[in-house]
Amino acid sequence: MNGDGTVTSARTIGPYTLVRRLGEGGMGVVYLAKDPAGRRVAVKVIRPERAQQEEFRLRFEKEAVAARRVARFCTAPVLDSGMDNGVAYLVTEYVDGPDLSAVVEAQGPLAGGNLEALAVGVATALVAIHQAEVVHRDLKPSNILLSPLGGPRVIDFGIAQLADTLGTQSLIGTPAYMSPEHADSRVTAASDVFAWGGVITYAATGSPPFGTGGAMELLYRILNSEPRLDGMDERLRPLVERALEKDPARRLTAQQLLDRLLGREKATIQAATEAVGDIWTPVDDAGATLAAQALRRRRRRSWLPAVTALTAAVVTAVVLLVVFLPGGPVQRLMGGGALAQRDVARNGYHLDVRLLSLRRVGKTVTLEWSVKFVSTAGGSAKWEPGSAFGRVLNYGMTRDTAGVVLIDPAAGGRYATAEKGDDCLCSDLAGKVWMSGETAPFYNTFGDVSPDADLANVDIPGIGLFPGVPVESR
Structure with a gap:
């Protein structure tokens, strides 16, 4: 391994054989790799200068162990972690699909069944993450991969928290999706719900709710302005508005989001994952769906309950009716x-x-x-x-x-x-x-x-x- 995190001729780290570079972020470089059994995995190689800090090394394994507790529902689960010649690495399940930002940039906003599957899938992932007592801290479109099978998968949970060990004064997270409490570092699970609202707004409209710009400019808008939700799907808008409340105490929890999306009390993450898989249509890495045009034509009728107009009993009946319709999944x-x-x-x-x-x-x-x-x-x-x-x-x-x-x-x-x-x-x-x-x-x-x-x-x-x-x- 070279000092900049790129692969040497050996092309291995720990027991993993690196195949090709997938991408790069602030924390390191991500590679497609194979485990000793030949299965494909994703290996994030943390930048070597990070591992030289004693505080980072002390927290790395602790945070990696916590991330491995996250249930395998709508996430790319953490499979392994380790140190190799002073370089830290984290191994996750490999998801063969583009990220949400690439899809929206290529084909425009999502609609119909895929938008609803995204809303449910990301909420499901947050429930699993929070049940493991982990806070994502950096939920954003590029951290949501769209799998051909099963739909959206959330990645990099727990990674942003490791950045806290660097001793910098920079904000941890992506400005367009930060919560108001990021300003004074009071980041909690409620901050992830705020980011959910931002991600769904971006997926539905093509723009983050507080626009684009520099970090300080965005944070000012997040603290002082109302989100722009023009073009938001009307069935999702009430939940997005609750998620984007300035006061974290007024936001729904991830579990409450999931309950209202599915129209039932204490919806299980397993049932939610199955619902996502039933309505998701695959997309390729250019953002063009294999059957997305057909999806939008044939799925004008949504299974998502109208959360603001129906009682809980009626909503549940609507969900069950659509899912069990003749010819339904x-x-x-x-x-x-x-x-x-x-x-x-x-x-x-x-x-x-x-x-x-x-x-x-x-x-x-x-x-x-x-x-x-x-x-x-x-x-x-x-x-x-x-x-x-x-x-x-x-x-x-x-x-x-x-x-x-x-x-x-x-x-x-x-x-x-x-x-x-x-x-x-x-x-x-x-x-x-x-x-x-x-x-x-x-x-x-x-x-x-x-x-x-x-x-x-x-x-x-x-x-x-x-x-x-x-x-x-x-």
Whole structure:
């Protein structure tokens, strides 16, 4: 490792092999890396000059341990931390997706289901972070990654707190999303809720609630001006206004935000995460959605309850009605409305495979499918999906579902799963394990599909051919 935190020819730190540089921030450089088992992770290498400070070293492990307590819901969990030749590093789950700021800059503000999924997902992450008695301190669009599977993931929780050990007089955080109490360093969980309001405003309107400018100018506006919420989604506006209250005591907690977003009391972070996954549509790193234009057309009806107009009982009924509508995500996963279904018996278990949707946007077709794993007598209670249909690499590890093929039965054309760089536009199987009775969601995207194909055969390795599946155009 070089003194500036870049990689030497050895390309390792601790037990991790560094693959390529992902980005850089005030605290250090982030790399895509592989762990000893070959799984992809993100490694943040803290700038060497930080680790030379004794106070930093004393607090680093303490804060890293606290961050590892955060539950794996709508976050990129911290997996490991350590010191290597005087350099501190932090290891998190790798999220293959762009950050929120890149998406908004490229395609403009979010709307419809993706905006609502973002609001719920970030609130869910804050609940998990706060339950672990951690304060994020620097929640901002660039610290929210948009995963193809599952939607938004919050990263870098606990990192900003380490910066407090540097002995500088600078403000800790990003000015546009700082709370009023940042001015006198009284940063608490309520400050993260204020930042949530700023992030959702930016996602919905394209601008932070107090504009842009220098740190002192922004802090003055945050302390003395009302937020600008022009163009804010009216269903979210009342919650954003509460989150941006000057007085932290008047703000909702992250749990209260989540409860009101979902229209139920004491909403669990697990249920909220599942709701986010049901309505999220993937985006690529250029900010263009794989099916976002279709999403905005077909999801004008929102599952988000109108928090200011309905009683709690009615709101809950609305949420349940939409989520369990015929053809909705819960019914599809439970078998209602599946395009095709097959039971596959194995030695010790069987798989219930369902094709949930096959949708076209232009020449791009996306397949959503699921597999329920059920162990039989004497079989293993755990299942690694790659053992059934994963693409196997030359060193024997399963990687993803890129082996799935789409076939045009009329023209005979075969379409492989699309790839982007070294990765496929499909489900990542690395390290994935399900327990008996659990249902695993998967997806595959195919490019340059004939616009005349209204039926397709789907070939899943190890599962078989599903003939004549209708392609829905949106």
